[in-house]
Amino acid sequence: MKQVSPDEAVGLKFPEWLIMVVSRDAKGQPNVQPAGWGMICSGDPLYVAVAISPENYTCQCIRETGEFVFAWPGEGQDELIMQTGTCHGNEVNKFEEFNIPWSEPVATNVPLLDGAAANLECQVMHEYQPGDCVMFIGEVVAAHVPDEPIGKLSNFAGKFAVARPL
Numbered sequence: 296m297k298q299v300s301p302d303e304a305v306g307l308k309f310p311e312w313l314i315m316v317v318s319r320d321a322k323g324q325p326n327v328q329p330a331g332w333g334m335i336c337s338g339d340p341l342y343v344a345v346a347i348s349p350e351n352y353t354c355q356c357i358r359e360t361g362e363f364v365f366a367w368p369g370e371g372q373d374e375l376i377m378q379t380g381t382c383h384g385n386e387v388n389k390f391e392e393f394n395i396p397w398s399e400p401v402a403t404n405v406p407l408l409d410g411a412a413a414n415l416e417c418q419v420m421h422e423y424q425p426g427d428c429v430m431f432i433g434e435v436v437a438a439h440v441p442d443e444p445i446g447k448l449s450n451f452a453g454k455f456a457v458a459r460p461l
């Protein structure tokens with residue numbers, strides 16, 4: 296066994312499930328960013344966690360409204376991941392710029408992402424900053440799946456693979 300540095304260790308994380316974190320700012324403008332650092336962290340009640348850089352507009356949006364949508368991106372959303380992960384919602388309205396299709400939520404005011412494998416509407420329960428990212432823990436207050444199952448995307452260092460439902 297050989298020792299590696301923390302910088303090398305973070306590169307060992309792939310494959311990584313991706314999350315699309317949808318939010319809305321205080322003025323009502325919707326925003327979305329991909330996040331590799333997201334997970335379910337409680338089953339009962341159902342809580343999810345996302346780690347968001349405080350420099351991202353998403354962090355400000357979630358703090359302003361206390362809500363977000365945790366969506367697993369679906370097959371065919373590769374381009375959307377790269378589009379929304381390389382610009383900031385305070386500089387561009389991503390939903391307009393990239394013509395992102397969405398559906399009405401039922402329990403929050405945050406748009407649901409059409410084409411995602413699932414959309415979980417969340418209300419923020421806790422916020423921590425253990426290091427350089429802010430961890431938002433959200434309680435899932437409503438969950439949505441497409442009429443026909445859609446495969447989830449996994450990130451292999453910038454190349455996306457589809458996990459199809461069995």
Ligand SMILES: Cc1cc2nc3c(=O)[nH]c(=O)nc-3n(C[C@H](O)[C@H](O)[C@H](O)COP(=O)(O)O)c2cc1C
Pocket residue numbers: 313326327328329330331332333346347348350351352353354376377379380381382383384385428450
């Ligand atoms: C594949 C991928 C994974 C990413 N994972 C994260 C993440 O886990 N946390 C994070 O804060 N940013 C992550 N980013 C970067 C943000 O998505 C990016 O900075 C985005 O432009 C922020 O948008 P916003 O300023 O509108 O919130 C990721 C980007 C990509 C392309």
